[in-house]
Amino acid sequence: MAAAVGIIATFFFFVLPIVKLVLLSIQGEQGFSLNYYAELLQQERFWRTIKYTFVIVTGSTLLSVILGMTAAWLMAYTDLSHKKWLHLLMLLCFVLPSYVLTLSWSSFMSPQGWMAVLLQWFSPGTKPWSMYSVGGIIFVMGIHHFPLVYLFTVNVLRKIPRDLEWAASTGGAGRWKTFARITMPLALPGVTAGGLLVFLASLDNFGIPAFLGAPVNISVLSTLIYEEIIGFGPSAFGRGASLSVILGLIAVLGTLLQWLSVRKSKQAESLRPDEEPRYSLGKHRYWVNPVLWGGLMFITIIPLFSMISLSLKKSYGGKGISNLTLDNYRYILLDNPSTWKSILNSLMLSMTTLIVCLIIGTLFAYFRVRRPSKINRLAELAISVPYTLPGIVFALSMILVWMEPIPGWNPGIYGTTTILFIAYVCRFLILQIRAGVTAFAQVDASMEEAARISGAGAWRRWRKILLPLLLPGLLSGALLVFLTALTELTVSALLYSSGSQTIGVAIFGFEQAGNTLYSTALSSLIVILIFAGAGLLGLLQKFTFRKGVQS
Structure with missing residues (x-):
């Protein structure tokens, strides 16, 4: 029972x-119908949205993979100091809601933001890059999601037997050749799983494109569905359902690929993670540490404080203590x-x-x-x-x-x-x-x-x-x-x-x-x-x- x-x-x-949802998308006045899909395929706005979705999701995924792999390699293989705090700072990028991170960066890069002040000091007349653009959406999505790639990759890297890398080095392979022929192929399932997870998260993300794209008529599939439903037209729910099925099918396909990648990355799950550094940064440690700390502070903490400072102002463009x-x-x-x-x-x-x-x-x-x-x-x-x-x-x-x-x-x-x-x-x-x-x-x-x-x-x-x-x-x-x-x-x-x-x-x-x-x-x-x-x-x-x- x-x-x-x-x-x-x-x-x-x-x-x-x-x-x-699926039944509504294939339902017409006289039963089964694909009219909603046919209407969508004939609309220029639909294809423009598909283009924006593809560019934004692909671009943000690539950025996340680059940042996540770099951070994972440094954390897993080198003798960086204060790794625990660096790990927490990386996770902060993802823990913060995407719309909070978006507001942080839009306030930081605004004409009256902290970046504008810095540019006036070092390069008078130079204006900050507008976050209300495809590039701005890609950037914020990329830094928001890169911890997902980092988390998948750092664990895989720590489980790669160092004997294999030592054998390659003994055979005359340099550091880059060892990375390309040994480390990267073994880490690829974890990197792929993290990258596909970022792809799905970017596809799902509504806050970033809604905050940065809507004001300049940049729509992705998630925001287009929202606009269709709140429009309350005669066939708003039917068109919204059709768009939802398309978006859902892409997400399900991505989930299946991600699941297969995770299964491959679990082949080394029985191995214990090797926490000991494999490479000493030596004299480079004195600039790698500050650059990594500075980069993480720049993409999270500084924009966050810029947003908080903006919330304490009487007027958007006002300056000084009186404001x-x-x-x-x-x-x-x-x-x-x-x-x-x-x-x-x-x-x-x-x-x-x-x-x-x-x-x-x-x-x-x-x-x-x-x-x-x-x-x-x-x-x-x-x-x-x-x-x-x-x-x-x-x-x-x-x-x-x-x-x-x-x-x-x-x-x-x-x-x-x-x-x-x-x-x-x-x-x-x-x-x-x-x-x-x-x-x-x-x-x-x-x-x-x-x-x-x-x-x-x-x-x-x-x-x-x-x-x-x-x-x-x-x-x-x-x-x-x-x-x-x-x-x-x-x-x-x-x-x-x-x-x-x-x-x-x-x-x-x-x-x-x-x-x-x-x-x-x-x-x-x-x-x-x-x-x-x-x-x-x-x-x-x-x-x-x-x-x-x-x-």
């Missing part, structure tokens, strides 16, 4: 929305009830999503590891679909299924926090499941079996044995769910209405209305919330780890 309920729930929440004020923060926190409501909505949604995903994800992971079956594997595959698909595609599918989930019944939750909550749980549940599967795989089943033989009931086994050992890993997944839900924009942009807007939607609204001072102020508060939430869960994770060790 429980299995049947689980299968029905999995189909209803995770599969049915996608089925409805400093806290009025922007006072407005968004005290004078604008809808902004405060958006903060509360995001906190409430992220916390409830965390709790539900933690409970359901942990239970599912338990059965996935301890009682593996074909049904469990298929259920996991179905649950991963909402996260695999671009957020804008999943959001549209949620609209279609929840406007009338059962023929003749409209629950009336579209535009409420309820549909946002359902969407968040469906989209982010797989993150908790993956964390739970990893945690359970590290706990020997014999410990649980010994407790059962000793007479311990199910609850006691969980409370005394499993939870103390699992909590650190489970809380890592919970932290990821919390931060992702807290800063979510793509899904919320289509599902919200008045009274249910989130922080990301509020910032997007301020920016669309030209209220940059308010959007930067709210973005600055998001950064504080992110660090506070990460710090709180980090302390909780340390506490549970110590408790688990003591028990």
Whole structure:
């Protein structure tokens, strides 16, 4: 009975929305029709959007691969100092929401930004490069996603047996020849997996092209779908569904390729990572270290402080101490009830999503590891679909299924926090499941079996044995769910209405209305919330780890 309920729930929440989306895209007035696709293929705007999407996604992926591989090689192979802090600084690029990083760079490179001031000092008359361009979108996407390539590659590099490289060197191969013939071929599966993940993340990204591309009529597939749906034309949902199917198919193909790459990179998973440096930078260390630190500070910390400084100004172009004020923060926190409501909505949604995903994800992971079956594997595959698909595609599918989930019944939750909550749980549940599967795989089943033989009931086994050992890993997944839900924009942009807007939607609204001072102020508060939430869960994770060790 429980299995049947689980299968029905999995189909209803995770599969049915996608089925409805596909059916709408091939539905005409008299039944089956491909008219929506035919209309799209005849539109110049569609092909222009495809071109922009291809150029931006490809360009940002290449930039991420170059930056990620370089950083991974330096971290894995050389004797850089303070690697732990460099690692955290690299991750900061990805932890920050894409729209916060976008606002940071747009304020930094604005005509009144810090870069303009620096250029006036060193090269009077030179203007900063405009971020509102294809190049600007590629740059911000590239620096936002390069940690994904870095994380995949650095682990693979550390598992390459150094004996192979020593043998090549002994045979007369120089450093570059050894890298080209030994290191690169062995690291290629990890680099490819990271690059494909960046490709998918860039394809899914809505915030960066919406903030930097929309003002200058640069559309990608994700923003074009959004524009079609909010246009509310006679066939807006049909065209949006057709675009979503096209975008979804590209994403699914990319996911399959990424999965194959990950499988190849796991061939060396049994090898232990070699943390010892393989090359000494020698005298070059004195300039490589500052350049790497300076580069990371330049792409994250400095633009972030530029955005914060802009949020403290009375007017956008004003200079001097007399132009400093806290009025922007006072407005968004005290004078604008809808902004405060958006903060509360995001906190409430992220916390409830965390709790539900933690409970359901942990239970599912338990059965996935301890009682593996074909049904469990298929259920996991179905649950991963909402996260695999671009957020804008999943959001549209949620609209279609929840406007009338059962023929003749409209629950009336579209535009409420309820549909946002359902969407968040469906989209982010797989993150908790993956964390739970990893945690359970590290706990020997014999410990649980010994407790059962000793007479311990199910609850006691969980409370005394499993939870103390699992909590650190489970809380890592919970932290990821919390931060992702807290800063979510793509899904919320289509599902919200008045009274249910989130922080990301509020910032997007301020920016669309030209209220940059308010959007930067709210973005600055998001950064504080992110660090506070990460710090709180980090302390909780340390506490549970110590408790688990003591028990």
